[in-house]
Amino acid sequence: MMSRYLTNNTLRYALFFIAVLPAFIFRDFTPDNESRYLSIADEALRNGAVFTFADHGIIYADKPPLYLWVVMFGKWLFGYHNLLFLGLFSYVPALVVLYIMDKWVKNILSERERLVAQLMLLTSGFFVGTAIVLRMDMMMCMFIVLALYTFFKMYIGEGKPRDSWLFPFFVFMAIFTKGPIGIIVPLVSTITFLILKKELRTIGKFWGYKMVLVLLVLCGAWFAGVYAEGGSQYLNDLLFNQTINRAVNSFHHKAPFYYYFGAFWYSLAPWSILIAGILIAGLKKKLAATDLELFFLVIALSTIATLSLFSSKLAVYMLPSIPFFVYLSALWLAKLGSPRWMFLLAGIPAIILILIFPGVIVASQLQKINEVGISPLVFISCFILSGSGILTFRLLRKHELNNAIISLGTGILISVFVVSFAIPRYNKYIGLQEICNQAKETAFEKGGVNYYYCEMTIADNLNAYLGVMPEKLRIVDLYKADSSMKTPAILFTWHKAIERNDSLRVFLKGKKMHQWGGNFYIEIDRKK
Template sequence: MRIRLANPRLALWFFVVLSVLLLGAGLGWRQPLNVDEERFLGVALEMLQNGAWFIPHRAGEIYADKPPLFMWTVALFVQLTHLPKVALYLPALIAGAVTTGCLYDLGRRLWRRRVGVISALLFLCTYQSYSILQTGQIDGFLALWTVLGIYGLCRHLLLGPDWRWYYLACAAMGFGIISKGVGFLPALMLIPYAYAARKGWSGVVAMPSGSTKKWWLGLLVALAAIAVWLLPLLVIVAQGSTDSVAYAQEILFRQTASRYANAWDHREPFWYFFVQVIPKYWIPILFMLPWLVPAWRKQLLRHDGRVLVLLGWVVLVLVFFSISTGKRKLYIFPAVPALVLVSAPLIPWMLRRWFSNRPKGRTVFVSLTVLWLCAWCVRGFVEPRLEGINPHESMMREVAMATQNADLVLVDWREGHWVFAQQPLVHFGFKDTQPLEHSVMWLRIHPKAFALVPAQDMSRCYDPQKARSVGDTSRAEWFLVGADADNGQCQAALPDKAYRFAWQTPL
């Protein structure tokens, strides 16, 4: 496909704008619908409300699952736009634009301009790009730091030496780590690079002797980026707060190494990504593999270091996440930009092989690409209209009216109940083991309050005849009960800590 933009900088901005138009389709209509989006938007809004920037909270309780950089960014965009439901999606949109621009520029520099064009278009055509970058999840934001790490390392290892780009890559990895623990992944690129450089493969840069200190300086740059969050956190911990110490232990140890080695959620077999994710989310690259794999083999036999570094990194990322017991489809998205970059140079060759008449092949390629991109753009506008508003939003408005904004006790709640709450909330911890019994005891002490409980096991403590159904969300039917619905069958001591929370400005 020919984009007639002779000026590389003009072409770069063309693809950046194209990515914003495609990935931003439907922005403003999208609603936070899944639990991740609800959670991260809520944490960001609570940061703005309580000013606790270094230790995030969820409905007043410390939230220790993820570092805070993504939530900081969402909070920043909330402040700039005053539109929380738009601000949530802007980090991933920016990440998509930067990734597209970086792929165009790397393809142009590593091979030629046409490869840069194909790299940008192939990334925008890949299903997982839309699956991740049109959502309000951390992995879309992580893509920003991942691609900057890849870009900086490629400029240094394959086009350098250029220590400035190396240090930028290290800083990006540091910020990636305080977005999500796996932000260090671009560093794995050094493994295939070290082999290629040692064996004298073409396409890689041999570093000058005596550069050991420069390499280690990159680690200090990464640590400096991490210190933007970690240093203030350690200062807070040093002040001796029990909650802050528990948070530091959870986020620095249990949610990193422990979760990787022995995940308690999303447990899947080793082959999960290869059987259930790649066949769907790496389309259309998947369809090219019968031709790409033999071509990559020939390039490796010719000792092309560019292919070894990029393709080797893709393999290492897949192995890294496959070894972990916990797996989700979005985990392997960081590998997509490098896979696109190593695939793009072979597409002109595949077109010539598929179509003996070259103009015809180009016409088919252009037509399919345009049709595919248009389809994704239309989907961006249509899908939010079909999904409608979050059912939690409607439910919580109805609950607030029915209870006249009285205190509401949450039982087995989900993030949507908290994010869209219109009234003061009470809960006993997101992972409370006896939430139903605790809600009964609270209502006995506070008879003017109400409780929102799921249908499952409700009759154990409440009279179903005195409960009011308020809707189905989060795979459960929810009922509103007052103190008069207590059937007297449940007895339990109240937990040591009850969390009270109310939005100053409800969504």
């Protein structure tokens, strides 16, 4: 099996997929972004909207429609929101990125070196994190990588006639998935590359009339649909407030220009120290001797530099640069010949993994951890991580760097697979589905209730689970003689709110309370 894993690409991708499959099968939706997308999609289906969206009646032009269409289609197809189905639109694009990057270097790196690059990319913190959460970022990353790969084929003369149309189509799809970043990364990267190659005069070959035509037709159809449905106010919010205003003076996610320097270290963990060392050494030795290496370097650095100029910053925005940081490192790793310092840098994450199993044993003795409980599967997963760390360390001592990286990456994937089976035990701490299902059972037993929530910020999207939107109440509303609360009722709240508010505790005294994780629902049969 191990020899086939090292040489059989199809088997590797199957194992890569199986490693995260239980996580999609067993986990609940998170109550923030994931549930928000469900709620927005439900509202669009109720309103018959296609191009314009609302979040509880408020214009939601933050994102283009492609991913929300996926969510809406899933709801129509299954009759409910299926996490496994939606998860495919995050993880399959990640595997496509892996496939394209691997194909790009197929004639340069050996089979083992390509496996090293695949595992480094797939287990990089923000890459795997974005691949297993329900967001549109990985889809955008896939289209950007496809666009850049198509550009490079055209540049080196290996493109086919259809590539001159596919390039602008992939750029549009990246825009249609996440917005302006979809065109900014390919545009800045390719122009910078052509400038460095002293070939800027050829830009019309790539960003010429076909690009303009495709973007005008497809964006024109999109914006026309937006205007027809939402009018000038929605179109203005989509084109200006969510683009120019975010870039120049963001209303949220503001951060200093050096933000991505810090984000680099955890976004590419556990490989960030090794990758940084390789990049610094490669730049010093001027290893970017080929067009491919120069292009990868330009994409990685120009993306970070461009993002740093924008007011709005999040670590996930640098996702399109991560594949190129990793694969440029893999290319230069083969050139540098594994000097001693590489083994030292690769040994740091190995040592950290070795300490994980002893660490979780110590943590299990802490009172707060004991209250939640640690599943035996968590201990097994941590044992696997520590075991892979020990094996990695032994391989490093034998100066087998590639095998050490394969050991570490494989251990991480196996531990993810094992720990995924423990997720049902912790779903009540992850999402709101369990508490809502129980609340609906209570409502059915009572013959119907009215839903409310109080002092619970994550309750905005409870309607995605309940099918109806609970009404928000302030604590003072609970005591009003003419309160709008209609009984029988179910009131949702958060344990922190109960701990912090004497008035809320007094109101709840004597009432039947049900707790799931850190959240409560309370049965209220008569007004107080």
